[in-house]
Amino acid sequence: MVSLPDVLPRTSPLLMIDISVPRSISADCALLDGVEVRDVDALEPFAEETRCQYADEVSKVEWLVNAAVDEFGQWTRSRSGAPAITALRMRADEVRDAEVERTLRKLSHLSERDQNLVRAMANAVTRKLTHDPILALREAETDQEAEHILRTLGVSRA
Known part of the structure; x- marks a missing residue:
């Protein structure tokens, strides 16, 4: 004391x-x-006055925090499909690369420019074919839903 x-x-x-x-x-x-x-006890009136002064500000901050939490939740849910999207892209790229190389071996007479055109065309086809499944994976709300989409497409997460 x-x-x-x-x-x-x-x-x-x-x-x-x-x-x-x-x-x-x-x-x-x-x-x-x-x-x-x-x-x-002597500080309580000051504390109450301060609480009253900042009550509006506190509600504004609470609203901002809640909005940020909601936004973060949406972002996290959108990221839950990322591993599945990666698996789909990797599998599509594997198939594309293998088929392009197999085809180019049969077309060895093509010039370098023409071979690059074949590769570019295969890339474009791959992007277009995977576009809708990737959108579906982004919208998947659960891992089980994403896994179902991958199984339907014949893709496994190795």
């Missing part, structure tokens, strides 16, 4: 705030010139 001898002699003002229960600062300390003692 802080008592009178602890704060004597004083040459400058002193504010003592006692937030403990039971009190740690003797009430006698407030009798000294330049010493002000506040306890939890």
Whole structure:
């Protein structure tokens, strides 16, 4: 407990705030010139006034936090399909690359430019064929739904 001898002699003002229960600062300390003692009970009116002043701001901040939480939830749900999308793209690319290489071996007479055109055409076909399944995977709300889409397409997550 802080008592009178602890704060004597004083040459400058002193504010003592006692937030403990039971009190740690003797009430006698407030009798000294330049010493002000506040306890939890004395702070309550200030706290209530501050709560009232900021009530509108608190509700605005709560609204912003809730909006951010909702947005984050939507983003997380949209990301839940990412591994499935990656698996689909990898499988589509594997099939495309294997078929392009197999075909180009049979068409060895094609120029480099023509071979690149075949590759570009195969890439375009792959992108177009995987577009709708990728959209479906992005919209999948559960891993089970994404797995069902992959199974339907004959893709496994290796």
